[in-house]
């Protein structure tokens with residue numbers, strides 16, 4: 001067992017299709033925070049599928065990245081763990097919380113909360129294969145009739161996980177309703193390994209509230225960081241030094257958005273970057289004046305040059321109105 005050394009009490013959630021290398025770099029550039037990759041499918045990784053291999057490759061990132069694995073066959077984890085070690089992982093997380101049908105039907109993600117023996121075999125296999133910090137991310141339970149996060153957490157601890165992350169929703173909740181922080185507190189009481197709490201943290205004060213209410217060792221932030229890659233650092237600075245964050249100015253937001261798009265362009269090439277930029281622009285501009293109209297026009301763009309012009313015009317107009 002490896003006692004985990006966290007950079008911070010704050011964790012960026014793994015988010016498929018989002019926490020890719022460009023976003024991880026950008027998030028890290030603000031400081032603070034533990035960074036986790038998108039999920040990596042163990043079967044595709046072991047087959048050396050080129051796309052999966054690239055997702056798992058964190059060797060040129062100059063900060064520790066925990067790589068998240070997803071799969072349902074214990075024997076596949078032995079090789080997958082070795083591969084992600086070679087590809088630069090600083091830690092390994094196992095996804096036992098993903099609610100998506102395709103994943104669940106493959107005996108992986110949150111399916112494993114219903115099959116605790118298989119889950120235990122997976123963690124045991126991964127544990128045997130690595131000395132890196134090993135964690136498991138799971139939910140409150142499968143559904144409201146099967147809330148087993150406490151039992152599941154104890155199993156993770158017994159199988160050698162170094163820490164766990166609990167999302168306070170069941171699989172049947174998907175992402176709706178409020179996350180149940182009480183179950184996170186119950187899990188924290190029940191195990192001796194560190195527990196990271198996850199669900200609905202969207203501000204510094206909410207992060208602090210979760211720590212106070214549940215006694216967790218750290219907090220994980222997902223959706224609230226979309227279009228706000230500076231949030232992880234803000235929460236870190238608040239929790240460590242009591243620094244109350246100031247809102248970013250429009251020109252700061254624009255500059256982060258452009259850095260993000262440039263990072264996407266560098267990593268994926270212009271075509272893919274443009275389609276990803278459509279999604280990100282919506283998040284960065286949320287709540288701004290005329291954002292709806294801007295978004296509606298931006299998604300029709302099919303050239304990067306035009307995208308930059310649109311962003312310039314949108315922010316210039318807002319700045320003039322200030």
Ligand SMILES: Cc1cc2nc3c(=O)[nH]c(=O)nc-3n(C[C@H](O)[C@H](O)[C@H](O)COP(=O)(O)O)c2cc1C
Pocket residue numbers: 013014015016017018038039068095096097098137167198199200201220221222223224
């Ligand atoms: C678009 C999206 C993709 C996600 N992908 C993953 C994933 O690959 N692995 C994982 O463990 N959780 C994934 N999650 C769940 C988040 O990590 C997190 O548990 C969830 O969003 C709750 O936290 P929040 O309320 O801070 O968003 C994803 C969530 C979203 C919204």
